[in-house]
Amino acid sequence: MLRLRDSSSLASVEAWKRQGASELLAPAPIALKVDAMLPGASIVRRVRLEPGLYVVLCLVPQGRGADGAIVDHAHLGMQQTFVVSP
Ligand SMILES: [Cu+2]
Numbered sequence: 001m002l003r004l005r006d007s008s009s010l011a012s013v014e015a016w017k018r019q020g021a022s023e024l025l026a027p028a029p030i031a032l033k034v035d036a037m038l039p040g041a042s043i044v045r046r047v048r049l050e051p052g053l054y055v056v057l058c059l060v061p062q063g064r065g066a067d068g069a070i071v072d073h074a075h076l077g078m079q080q081t082f083v084v085s086p
Contacts, residue, residue, distance in 0.1 A: 001056040002028040003049075010081065013055055018069050021059045036060055051086040055079065 002013060005028065012027035023030065031054060032047055057080075058073035065071045 001030070001032040001054055002026060003031045004028050004053040004055060004081075007053065007081075009053075010055065013057075017057075017059070017072065017074060020070055021072070032056075049084045051084050053081065053083055055081045 004010065004013070009028055016022075016025060016027045019025070023033075031049060032045060034043060034045065037043060058078035060073045062071045062073060062076060065075075
């Protein structure tokens with residue numbers, strides 16, 4: 001989960017994902033990270049988030065697309081933006 005500066009930051013998140021989503025090159029602060037889990041597993045995390053815009057996404061790789069770019073679960077729909085209000 002990344003905390004975005006504004007909605008225009010989503011474009012840099014998309015570019016980051018296409019380049020392999022290295023944690024070191026994250027385009028925004030990582031607000032929460034969960035390592036890969038086994039299918040069917042679940043986890044509960046309680047976090048206190050500062051007000052702002054966030055994107056939560058799953059970066060588990062699913063293969064490569066026709067153009068050779070990495071396809072991850074986020075590309076398949078496991079991505080959502082949300083706002084934390086003050
Ligand atoms: Cu996933």
